[in-house]
Structures are given as C-alpha cells and as structure tokens.
Amino acid sequence: MASHESTYRPTSAFAKWLDARLPILRMMHAQFVDFPTPRNINYLWTTGGLLTFFLVTQIATGIVLAMHYAPTAADAFNSVEHIRRDVNYGWLLRNMHAVGASMFFLAVYIHIGRGLYYGSYKAPREVLWIIGVVIFLLMMATAFMGYSLPWGQMSFWAVTVITNLFSSLDSIIPGLGTRIVQWLWGGYSVSGTTLTRFFSLHYLLPFVIVGLVGLHIWALHVAGQNNPTGLEIKTASDSVPMSPHAVAKDIFALSVFVLLFAWFVFYLPDYLGHADNYIEANPLSTPPHIVPEWYFLPYYAILRAIPNKLLGVIAMFSSILLLLFIPWLDTSRVRSTKYRPVYKWFFWMFVISVIALGYLGSKPPEGSYVLWARLFTAYYFLHFLVVMPIVGVTENPTPLPRSITESVLGKSGHAVGVGAPAAPERR
Amino acid sequence: MQREADLASHTAEEPNRRDFIVVAAQAFAGVGAALALWPFISQMNPDASTQALASIEVDLSPVREGQAITVSWRGKPVFVRHRTSEEVKTAVDTRLSDLVDPLARNDAKPEKTPATDANRTVKGKENWLVMVGICTHLGCIPKGQSLSDSRGDFGGWFCPCHGSHYDTSGRIRKGPAPRNLEVPPYEFVSDSKIKIG
Numbered sequence: 001m002a003s004h005e006s007t008y009r010p011t012s013a014f015a016k017w018l019d020a021r022l023p024i025l026r027m028m029h030a031q032f033v034d035f036p037t038p039r040n041i042n043y044l045w046t047t048g049g050l051l052t053f054f055l056v057t058q059i060a061t062g063i064v065l066a067m068h069y070a071p072t073a074a075d076a077f078n079s080v081e082h083i084r085r086d087v088n089y090g091w092l093l094r095n096m097h098a099v100g101a102s103m104f105f106l107a108v109y110i111h112i113g114r115g116l117y118y119g120s121y122k123a124p125r126e127v128l129w130i131i132g133v134v135i136f137l138l139m140m141a142t143a144f145m146g147y148s149l150p151w152g153q154m155s156f157w158a159v160t161v162i163t164n165l166f167s168s169l170d171s172i173i174p175g176l177g178t179r180i181v182q183w184l185w186g187g188y189s190v191s192g193t194t195l196t197r198f199f200s201l202h203y204l205l206p207f208v209i210v211g212l213v214g215l216h217i218w219a220l221h222v223a224g225q226n227n228p229t230g231l232e233i234k235t236a237s238d239s240v241p242m243s244p245h246a247v248a249k250d251i252f253a254l255s256v257f258v259l260l261f262a263w264f265v266f267y268l269p270d271y272l273g274h275a276d277n278y279i280e281a282n283p284l285s286t287p288p289h290i291v292p293e294w295y296f297l298p299y300y301a302i303l304r305a306i307p308n309k310l311l312g313v314i315a316m317f318s319s320i321l322l323l324l325f326i327p328w329l330d331t332s333r334v335r336s337t338k339y340r341p342v343y344k345w346f347f348w349m350f351v352i353s354v355i356a357l358g359y360l361g362s363k364p365p366e367g368s369y370v371l372w373a374r375l376f377t378a379y380y381f382l383h384f385l386v387v388m389p390i391v392g393v394t395e396n397p398t399p400l401p402r403s404i405t406e407s408v409l410g411k412s413g414h415a416v417g418v419g420a421p422a423a424p425e426r427r
Numbered sequence: 428m429q430r431e432a433d434l435a436s437h438t439a440e441e442p443n444r445r446d447f448i449v450v451a452a453q454a455f456a457g458v459g460a461a462l463a464l465w466p467f468i469s470q471m472n473p474d475a476s477t478q479a480l481a482s483i484e485v486d487l488s489p490v491r492e493g494q495a496i497t498v499s500w501r502g503k504p505v506f507v508r509h510r511t512s513e514e515v516k517t518a519v520d521t522r523l524s525d526l527v528d529p530l531a532r533n534d535a536k537p538e539k540t541p542a543t544d545a546n547r548t549v550k551g552k553e554n555w556l557v558m559v560g561i562c563t564h565l566g567c568i569p570k571g572q573s574l575s576d577s578r579g580d581f582g583g584w585f586c587p588c589h590g591s592h593y594d595t596s597g598r599i600r601k602g603p604a605p606r607n608l609e610v611p612p613y614e615f616v617s618d619s620k621i622k623i624g
Contacts, residue, residue, distance in 0.1 A: 157567065161588060164566035171605055183468075187477045189502040189561075197471065284497060284504045286568040288587050304589050309564055309605045365590040 006030040031221055036239035037246045038227035040408050044118075045225065045246070046253035047111040053254055054104040055213065059206050061097040062146075065090075069149065071199035073192025076151035077280040095269040101143050102272045103261050105295035108136060116326075117347060119335030120226040126327040128219035133323045135212045138205055140296070140320075145202040147293060151195060152277030157290045159198070160190050165303075168310040189283060229400065229407045230335025238404035289364060297361030298354050302380065304365045305373035315377065322384050329384055331392030334400060342395040343387075350383045482624030484616065487555065495572045497560060500623050504568055505611060506560040506584075507621075510595060515553050517582065518544040518596035526607075527599045533610040544596045547610050557613050557621065558597045562586040564604035569593060584608070 008029040010016045019026055068087050070079040083090040112132075115121055121129035148159045163184050169177035186193035224233055233239045240246070264271065272294060276287045292300050299316050306312035322329075332340060337347050353376040360373040401407040442450075485498050485507060495508035510518075523529055523541055530539065531546035540546045548556060562569050564586065570576040571584035571593070579585030579592035581600045586593075591602030598607040613623040 157588075161565040161567065164564075167566075168605075183472050185473075186471055187473050187502060191477075191502060193474075193477070283502060284499060284568065286588065288570070290567070290588050304603070307603050309603050312603055364587070370590075 004030070004034070004036050007034050031217075033241065033243040035221065035242040036224070036233055037242045038225055038233055038404050039238060039240045039245075040229060040404050041225065041227045041246065041249075043249065043253055044110065044114040045227075046250045047107050047114065048220075049250035050107040050254055050257055051104065051111060052213070053258075054100055054107060055206070055209065058097060058100050058104060059210075061093050061100065062203070062206065065093055065097055066203060069199075071149070071196045073151065073195055073281070076149060076195060080150045091269075092265070095265045099261060099264040099269060099272065101146065102264070102293070102295065103257070104139065105143070107257070108139065109295075112136070112323075113351065115226075116350075117337045118226055118228060119230055119330065119332070119337065121327045122230075122330060122332075122335050123327065125219070125223045125226065128216060128223060129327060130324055131212055131216045131219060133320070135209055135216060136323075137320065138209050138212070142202060142205040142209070143293070143295070145198040145205075148195060148198050149202065150277060151281045153279045153281060153285075153287050154274045154277040154290065156190060156281035156283065157286055158292055159194060161290065163190065163194075165313045165316075168313040171310045191283075226335065227404060228336060228338060229404055230339070231400065231404050231407075234403055235405065291362050294358065294362075297359075298357035299361075301357040301361035301373045302377045304361070305370065305377040315381075319380060322381070326384060326388065329388045331389050332395070332397070333392075334397045339397045339400055340391075340395060341398060343391045346383060346387045346391060349379060353379045353383070482622055484620060484622050486620050488619040492554070493574075497572050498623070500559075500611065504560040505623060506556070506558050506572060506597075506608075508556045508572075510554050510556055512554070514582065514595040515544070518594060518598075519553075521594065521596070521598075525600075527601075528605065528607045530607070531610070532607045534612045535610070542596075542598055542607055547596050547598075547607075549615060552615060555621075556595075556597060557623070558608040558610050560584075560608070562588065562591055562604055563599065563606040563608065564589055564591050564602070569608075 006026065006029060008026045010019045010025065015025060018024070065083060068079065068083045068090065070076060080094070083094050085091075087093075115129065115132070144158070144162060148155045163181055166180045166184065167177035169180065171177075182188060184194070185191065186197065231238075274291065274293075276290075279287075291297070299319060302319050303312045303316040306315050332343065334340060337344050356376045357373065357380065360369050360376065363369045365373075483498065483500055485496075487507065487509070490496055490507065490509045492509050493511050495506060497504045497506055499505070521544070523543065526542055529542055531542045533540060533547055536546055544553070547558075560568055560572070565588060567586050567588035569584035569586040569591070571578040577585045577587075579601075581592050581594035583595045583597060584593040585591070586602065586604065589603050591604035592600050593604075593608060594600050596607075597610075599605070611623055613621050616622050
C-alpha cells in the first residue's frame with residue numbers, strides 16, 4: 001500500500017499488546033484514518049463509500065430475508081408475499097432489499113461514469129479498474145439471479161430470455177448452446193430446479209464481491225486516489241488525511257443518498273419494479289411486453305438492436321467486456337477530461353447514448369425505436385473503439401495546473417482563496 | 428566448487444529423475460482435481476426424473492378450423508393449430524428462397540430436410556400444424572394462438588419479446604430468431620388424436 005508515515009500510536013495496554021501480535025488496528029488507521037487523500041476531490045468521490053454501504057445493506061437484509069423465503073417453484077411466490085404481509089418488519093426488509101438493488105446500481109453507474117470522465121482507469125490504475133469491471137459483472141449476475149427469486153411472471157421470463165442467450169452458441173457448434181442452457185436449467189425449460197440453484201448462487205456471489213472489493217481498495221491504496229485534475233499527489237500540501245476530511249464528506253453524501261433510498265422504501269417500494277411480477281410465474285404464457293429492471297435496459301436495447309441472434313448476444317456482452325480494455329484504448333496523455341476540450345463533447349455524447357439506449361430498451365422493438373437503438377448502439381462501440389484511440393492522439397489538451405495545490409489555491413500557492421481549506425499541519 | 432558448477436549446469440540442461448517425479452506428480456494431481464470437479468458440474472444437468480421422457484396424447488376433435496390449442500409437453504408449450512385451407516396454401520406456395528432458415532426442423536425427419544410445408548406436417552393431415560411454441564430467439568412464447576392475438580406480418584405467430592415473425596407454417600420470416608419453430612416427434616394414433624413424444 002502507498003507508503004506514508006502513519007501517525008498510529010497505540011494507547012491502551014490492550015492495543016499495544018495486539019499491535020505486537022496482529023497490527024490490524026495500525027493497518028486500519030494507516031488505510032482509513034490518516035491515508036493521504038487528494039485535497040481537491042469532489043462529491044463524485046463519495047460513491048465508493050456509498051457502494052460499500054449498499055453492499056453491506058444488501059447482505060444484511062438478504063441474510064434475514066433468506067430465513068423466511070422458500071426457494072421452490074410451489075412456494076417461492078407465496079413466501080415473498082408472506083414476508084411482505086406476515087413477517088415482523090418483513091415489509092421493511094423486503095423493500096430495503098428490492099430498492100437497495102436499484103440504489104446500488106444508481107451509485108455504481110455514477111461511480112463508473114466518474115472513472116470514465118476523470119480517466120481513473122489510466123496507468124497506474126489499470127488493475128484497480130479491471131477489478132472494478134469484474135465486480136460490476138458479478139453485481140449484474142447477482143441482481144439477475146435475485147430478480148428470479150420472487151417467481152413472478154417477469155422473474156420467470158427474464159430467466160428464460162437471459163439463460164437462452166447461451167443457446168446462440170448453437171450457431172457456432174450445433175447443440176453446444178442447447179446443452180449449456182439445459183445444464184443451467186437442470187431440465188428442458190426453466191423450472192423449480194433452476195430457481196433453487198439461482199437462490200444458492202445469489203447467496204454466494206455477494207461474498208465473492210466482498211472479497212473483490214477488498215482487492216479493489218487494496219489496489220486503490222497502492223496507486224492512491226485519482227482526483228479532478230488527474231495529477232498525482234506530489235507534495236504534502238496536495239493531500240489531506242482521509243479522516244476527518246474525506247470521511248465527513250462521505251457521511252454527508254451518504255445521508256443525502258439515504259434520503260432518496262428511504263423515499264423509495266417507504267413511499268414507492270414497487271415503483272422500480274414491474275406490475276407483471278405480481279402474477280405468479282406461468283411457463284405457458286409470456287407477458288405481452290417483457291422488460292428487464294431499469295439498470296439492465298441499455299444492454300437489452302443493444303441486444304435487440306442487432307437482427308442476428310448470435311451477433312446480438314456478442315454485442316451485448318462485449319458492451320461491458322470492452323470496459324476491460326479502455327486503459328489501453330485511451331491514448332490521451334492527460335487523464336482528466338476536464339483538460340480535454342474535444343473529448344469532452346464525445347464523453348457527453350456517450351452519456352446521452354447510454355441514457356437513450358436505456359429509454360429505447362423499455363420500448364417495444366418496433367418501427368423507429370429499432371432504428372434509434374441501432375444508431376446509439378453504433379455510437380456506444382465507436383466511442384471506445386474509434387473516438388478514444390484517435391481523439392487521444394489528435395487533440396491538444398488545455399494546460400494542466402502544475403500541482404493539485406495550484407489547482408485549488410491558484411498560482412500563488414498560499415491559502416488565500418475564499419473557502420480554500422488550510423493545508424494540514426505536519427504534512 | 429567445480430563439482431557444484433558442473434551439477435548446476437547439468438540440472439539446467441537435462442531434467443533428472445526428480446524433475447520427472449515432480450512433473451508426473453503435478454500432472455496426476457491436476458487430472459485428479461479435474462475428475463473430482465466433474466460431479467460438481469454434472470449435478471446441474473437434467474436429472475433422471477426430468478429425463479424420463481413423457482409422452483402425451485392430445486384429442487384434436489374439439490379444435491375447429493382456424494382455432495389453435497396449447498398443450499404442455501416436457502414442461503414446454505406445444506402449439507397445435509387447425510389451419511384453414513388459405514393458411515395451408517400460403518405456406519405451401521412460399522418459395523424456399525424467401526426463408527431465413529431453409530431447414531424443416533422436424534424431429535421426425537433427417538436434419539438436412541428442406542423447410543417445405545409438407546416436411547413440417549404429416550402427409551394427408553396438412554391442415555394440422557404441431558410445433559414447440561418456444562421462440563428460437565430467446566425462449567419466449569410467441570403470440571398467435573388465440574384469435575385476438577397479433578399474428579405478425581406473415582399471418583402465423585409473432586413473438587412480442589424481440590419482434591420475431593413466423594409464417595403459417597411456423598417458419599421464421601423476419602426478426603432476430605435464427606431457426607424455424609421446432610416440430611416435435613408426434614404421430615396420429617387415430618383420425619383425431621395425436622401422441623406427442
């Protein structure tokens with residue numbers, strides 16, 4: 001981890017005894033109390049804390065919901081209703097878990113968008129970024145399997161459609177895709193067998209995510225945090241200790257975000273879901289218009305935009321796997337888009353494309369919706385494969401400040417600006 | 428000193444008995460680990476009770492011309508449509524060159540059979556079309572079984588999930604689905620009764 005002088009001094013006899021045997025408190029102090037944090041990070045840097053909060057919330061509510069849930073085709077639907085109506089505070093726990101998933105994705109999209117805008121994937125943070133993409137993929141798998149558990153019509157047909165994605169492999173090796181799909185299902189169609197194994201994996205994967213989050217933070221603390229200028233911490237005045245500066249900011253942002261969370265939990269618990277999911281799963285009837293949860297809509301639009309089954313599936317998966325390669329696709333000399341006058345426009349085009357794809361994913365695959373979905377899908381891929389490599393070379397970045405301190409205090413380097421924080425003592 | 432240097436250069440050039448034992452032991456452990464993993468993977472495949480092939484009999488006498496019924500076979504919906512003579516004629520008159528998937532996809536016929544209407548029905552019973560009612564794109568159930576449903580641009584079935592259009596012979600004509608709807612193995616046990624499976 002990044003080397004800095006820790007101010008940890010064990011005071012009590014027990015802390016001294018433990019420090020000589022397992023210096024865990026020393027490590028926590030070095031990583032989360034006096035860890036040097038760039039003094040200029042903005043509120044977008046609070047999303048990591050938010051995500052940790054929601055991961056813990058999902059695990060805590062999930063563990064107690066599993067005490068009342070029955071993962072069988074006959075009982076699953078009714079056991080969720082039982083949780084909502086009969087179990088003490090079951091309504092609250094279920095709402096927190098269901099809405100929490102949406103909040104988790106909202107926070108992760110802001111987190112990823114921040115990384116893309118400020119070039120947080122660029123050297124030396126490639127491994128940090130790649131671990132993040134893997135966490136994102138696992139989050140999607142976990143959310144997808146969790147959505148199957150209420151065993152409503154949307155649950156059932158979402159599982160059918162998404163697992164069938166693998167049957168597209170039939171067009172490469174005949175029979176391979178079908179075998180994989182039947183292996184996933186444990187039968188010739190989605191059934192209670194499928195539900196039970198999804199429940200098992202839905203319980204497992206969050207703990208895998210916890211482990212990867214540990215690695216993510218480790219990699220982060222080796223390279224140090226990025227910041228809006230994209231410059232590294234060079235002198236003591238470029239940084240402040242994580243506690244209380246960044247921690248206070250995290251707590252304030254979390255409080256605001258939790259207000260939004262609570263608003264949905266208490267007033268609109270079903271708003272982000274779909275009415276058809278309150279009809280029990282029926283393998284003989286597909287709802288007239290099936291859509292995934294809002295956080296999967298852009299990928300769903302990409303899938304449907306391409307009129308060939310295998311290519312549609314490949315496009316959908318590569319739209320996320322492409323993220324793994326952007327540390328090398330981005331050829332720019334500067335990290336932060338703040339200093340990239342040309343790329344800035346392309347970045348916002350990309351954001352608009354993703355939001356537009358999300359809208360189009362919620363619409364039926366007919367008429368002009370298909371055409372627009374194709375246009376935005378094309379830009380999604382062009383952005384990474386063409387714009388990133390070319391604009392990085394051709395554009396002239398605007399002058400960078402010489403240091404993080406200069407970007408905050410101006411060229412004089414003295415703490416004179418209104419609201420400028422004083423440089424911390426001892427640094 | 429000389430001997431040690433000799434030994435070092437010797438081991439760098441030629442593998443000795445110990446290297447062989449190490450590699451063999453590692454290979455053995457690797458194969459053993461892979462074999463031990465197999466039950467954990469294979470347990471997810473369809474189990475014996477699921478595999479037990481069920482066959483069902485369906486009475487066709489109540490189904491009037493123009494009507495269709497859906498029955499469940501191996502957990503999958505099977506479409507049985509009593510086609511009108513115009514529907515049969517449209518299906519028969521369709522040229523093979525207009526089809527997306529040129530193969531019949533009839534479990535009772537060889538794999539390379541062309542997708543003519545005759546190859547997807549039983550001779551003398553062309554007005555009956557029996558198919559697994561699962562869209563070959565991503566597994567939704569296409570619309571078109573009830574009279575009020577949208578039947579798509581080709582008068583057969585329309586999958587609402589991703590917009591695949593099937594014709595009156597259940598062949599894919601437009602949209603993302605790659606294959607014609609599958610015809611399950613079935614036979615007429617009497618004039619108005621079929622056995623599927």
